Amino acid sequence: MANPLKQLAGETAIYGLSTILARIINFLFVPIYTRVLTTASYGVVTEFMAYIAVLQVVLVLGLETGCFRYANKEGVKPWAVYTDALAATFATSFGFLALVAVFATPIAHALGYDGFENVIIYVGGILALDDTTAILFAKLRQEHKALKFAVIKTVKILTETCANLYLFLVFPHHPFSFLYNFVSPTPDFSYVIFAVFVSSVVCAALFIPDLIRFSFQFDRKLLWKLLGYSMPLMVAALPGIVNDFLDRILFRFLDTNPESWQSSLGIFQAAVKLAVIMNLFIQMFRYAAEPFFFQRAKNRGSKQMYAIVMEFFTAFCGLIFVGIMLYLDLIGLILGHDFRSGLGVVPIMLLSYMLLGMNFNVSMWYKLSEKTNMAIWITLAGLVVTVVINFCFMPRFSYWAAAFGHLGSYLVMLSVSTWLGGKYYPIPYSWPRILSFFVVAGLVYLAQIFVDGSLFFGVKLGSSPAGPVLAQLGIHTLLLLVYCAASARLLRGRYSLALKASEE
Numbered sequence: 001m002a003n004p005l006k007q008l009a010g011e012t013a014i015y016g017l018s019t020i021l022a023r024i025i026n027f028l029f030v031p032i033y034t035r036v037l038t039t040a041s042y043g044v045v046t047e048f049m050a051y052i053a054v055l056q057v058v059l060v061l062g063l064e065t066g067c068f069r070y071a072n073k074e075g076v077k078p079w080a081v082y083t084d085a086l087a088a089t090f091a092t093s094f095g096f097l098a099l100v101a102v103f104a105t106p107i108a109h110a111l112g113y114d115g116f117e118n119v120i121i122y123v124g125g126i127l128a129l130d131d132t133t134a135i136l137f138a139k140l141r142q143e144h145k146a147l148k149f150a151v152i153k154t155v156k157i158l159t160e161t162c163a164n165l166y167l168f169l170v171f172p173h174h175p176f177s178f179l180y181n182f183v184s185p186t187p188d189f190s191y192v193i194f195a196v197f198v199s200s201v202v203c204a205a206l207f208i209p210d211l212i213r214f215s216f217q218f219d220r221k222l223l224w225k226l227l228g229y230s231m232p233l234m235v236a237a238l239p240g241i242v243n244d245f246l247d248r249i250l251f252r253f254l255d256t257n258p259e260s261w262q263s264s265l266g267i268f269q270a271a272v273k274l275a276v277i278m279n280l281f282i283q284m285f286r287y288a289a290e291p292f293f294f295q296r297a298k299n300r301g302s303k304q305m306y307a308i309v310m311e312f313f314t315a316f317c318g319l320i321f322v323g324i325m326l327y328l329d330l331i332g333l334i335l336g337h338d339f340r341s342g343l344g345v346v347p348i349m350l351l352s353y354m355l356l357g358m359n360f361n362v363s364m365w366y367k368l369s370e371k372t373n374m375a376i377w378i379t380l381a382g383l384v385v386t387v388v389i390n391f392c393f394m395p396r397f398s399y400w401a402a403a404f405g406h407l408g409s410y411l412v413m414l415s416v417s418t419w420l421g422g423k424y425y426p427i428p429y430s431w432p433r434i435l436s437f438f439v440v441a442g443l444v445y446l447a448q449i450f451v452d453g454s455l456f457f458g459v460k461l462g463s464s465p466a467g468p469v470l471a472q473l474g475i476h477t478l479l480l481l482v483y484c485a486a487s488a489r490l491l492r493g494r495y496s497l498a499l500k501a502s503e504e
Contacts, residue, residue: 014146022157023280027334029161030273032168034336036187042339043251043262044113044189046269050248052123057234057241059093059131064138065367066230068294070222071142078142079215084223086135086214093131100124118182119190122197129200136207141291149287152206160199167191232372239379243386243409247394247402254394268399270335271342274328275349278320282357285313293364303427308494310361314434315487317354318441322483324350325445326476345403347445352403355410358434362417365425374420382413433490440486444479451475 033042063085071078100107101124104117113119140149168187171179183190248265255261289309296302324331325347332343366374386409393401421427452472 014150020280020284021154023276025157025161027273027276029164030270031334031336032164033192034270034339036168037189037266038263039266039338040260040262041189041266042269043264043266045192046248046265047252047262048119048123048189048193050245052126053245054238054241055096055127056131056134057237059096059127060089060134060234061092061227062230062232062234062237063089063226064134065233065290066226067135067138068142068291069229069367069370070226077217077219080217080219080222081226082135082139083214083216083218084226085138086132087218088223088227089135090132093128097124097128116190119193122193125197126193126200129204133200133204133207136210141287144291146288152203155206156199156203159202160195163195163198164192167195229370229372233367233375235376237375237379239376239383240413243379243383243413244406246383246386247390247405250390250394251399251402254390256395256398264398267339267342268345268402270339271345271399272349274324274331274334274343274346275353277324278317278350278353278357281316281320282353282360285357286360289361290364293368304497306361306364306427307429308497310358310429311433311437311491311494313361314354314358314437315491317357318437318487319480319483321347321350321354322441322444322480326448326480327473330473342399345399348403348407352406352410355407355414359410359414359417362414362421362427362429365417365421365427369425371424374424378413378417378420381416382409385409385412436490437487440483440490444483448476448479451479 033045037045067081067085071081101121104120107120108114108117137149137152140146140152167179167183168191171183172185172187175185183194248269251261251265251268255264257264293302293306296305299305328343328346332340335343363375363378366372366378386405389405389408390401393404418429
C-alpha cells in the first residue's frame with residue numbers, strides 16, 4: 001500500500017462504525033437500565049455478561065488470531081485455514097450449549113436464580129452462535145471486507161436495540177402473551193439477556209449465504225498446527241479476560257455488604273459505562289491493527305512504524321481521558337440518581353483502559369515472533385495483581401478495590417510485556433514521548449481541579465445559575481484545546497517518519 005497508515009486509519013474508522021454504534025446504543029440504554037432496573041437487577045445483568053465474556057474466550061480457542069497468522073503463510077490455502085477453524089469452534093461451542101440445556105436447572109439453582117433456567121439457556125445460545133460467527137467475522141477482516149463486517153455488526157446491534165426497546169417500553173404495557181414463555185412479565189435482568197440472544201440468532205442467519213458459498217477444505221495436519229499456535233493464545237487470553245471480569249464475579253463473595261453485593265456491582269458497572277469511549281477506541285483499533293501488523297511484519301521498517309503507531313494511539317487515548325474528565329459532571333447526569341455514587345471510579349477506569357490499549361500494542365511482539373507461550377506469563381502476572389487487590393481490599397472498599405485492581409493489573413502486564421518484548425523482539429518505542437502524553441493529560445486534569453476549586457466552588461450542573469456553569473464549561477473546553485496543542489507539538493514530524501519507515 002502506498003500509504004499504510006491511511007489504510008489502518010480508514011479500516012479503523014469503518015470497523016468503528018459498528019463498534020461505535022454498539023457502544024453508543026449500549027450507552028444510551030444506560031439511562032433506561034439505571035432508571036427502570038434496580039441497582040441489584042442491573043448487577044445481575046453484569047454478572048451474566050461477565051460469565052459470557054470469559055466463556056467466549058475459552059470456546060473460540062484463540063482461533064481468530066491463528067487464522068490471521070496461517071492465512072498469510074506461503075503455501076497455505078486460506079480456505080483450509082478457515083474451514084478448520086470453523087469446524088473446531090462449532091464443535092466446542094454447540095457442545096457447550098447442549099450441556100447447558102441439559103443442566104440448566106441445577107446451574108440456575110447453584111447461582112441462586114431459581115425460575116430463570118431460560119436465562120441460563122440464552123447464555124449458552126449466545127456463546128454458541130457468537131463464537132461460531134467470530135471465525136466468519138475474522139475471515140472478513142482478513143479479506144479487508146470492513147464494510148460488510150460493519151453492516152452485519154450493525155444489523156446485530158439494531159436487532160438487540162429493537163428487542164430492548166420493545167421489552168422495556170412496550171411489552172410491560174401491551175404484553176404479547178407468547179413472550180411470557182421467554183421473559184418475565186415485569187422488567188428484570190432477563191430482558192437484557194434475551195435481547196442479546198435474539199440479536200445473536202439474527203447475526204448467525206445473516207452468514208447463511210456465506211456458508212452456502214463456503215469452499216470447505218479440511219486439512220487435519222493444518223488444524224493441529226493451527227490449534228498449536230492458537231491454544232496458547234487462548235490460555236493466555238483466559239487469565240486476561242478473567243482479569244478483566246473477575247471482580248464482577250467476586251462481588252458475590254467479597255463485597256463489603258454480602259446482602260447487597262448485587263447493588264454494589266450494579267453501581268460499579270454503571271460508572272464503568274462512562275469510560276466506554278476509551279474501551280471503544282481500543283476495540284476499533286484492535287480490529288484494524290491486528291491484521292495490519294501481521295501483513296507488514298516482513299517490511300524492514302515495520303518496527304519503526306509500530307513504534308510511531310503507539311505514539312499516535314497514546315495521544316488519542318489521552319484526548320479521550322481529558323475529554324471525559326473535563327465534562328464528567330455533565331456526562332454523569334446520564335445515570336439514574338441511585339447509580340451516581342460510583343462516579344469517582346471513572347478516572348481510574350479510563351487510565352486502566354488506556355494502559356490496556358497500550359499493552360495490546362506492545363503485546364504484538366510475541367504474536368509476530370511466534371512466542372505466544374510468553375503471553376501466558378504476562379497475563380498471569382496481571383491476574384495475580386487483580387486477585388491480591390480484590391481479596392485484600394474489596395471487603396473494605398467494595399468497587400473502589402475493583403477499579404484499582406484493574407489499574408494495577410494492566411500496569412504490571414504492560415511493564416512485563418515491554419521488558420520481555422525488548423529482550424525477544426525489540427521495537428524502538430520512544431517512551432519519553434509516550435510518557436509525555438500522560439504528563440500533559442495529568443497536568444490538564446490537575447488544572448481543571450484547581451480552577452474548579454478556586455473559581456467555581458460549589459457549582460453543580462443542574463443546580464446552579466447558567467452563567468457560572470457556562471463559564472466553567474468554557475474554561476474546560478480551553479483546557480481541552482491546550483491538550484490538543486501540546487499533543488500536536490509532541491507528534492510533529494512523526495507521521496512523515498512513519499510513512500518513510502513503511503516504504504523500506
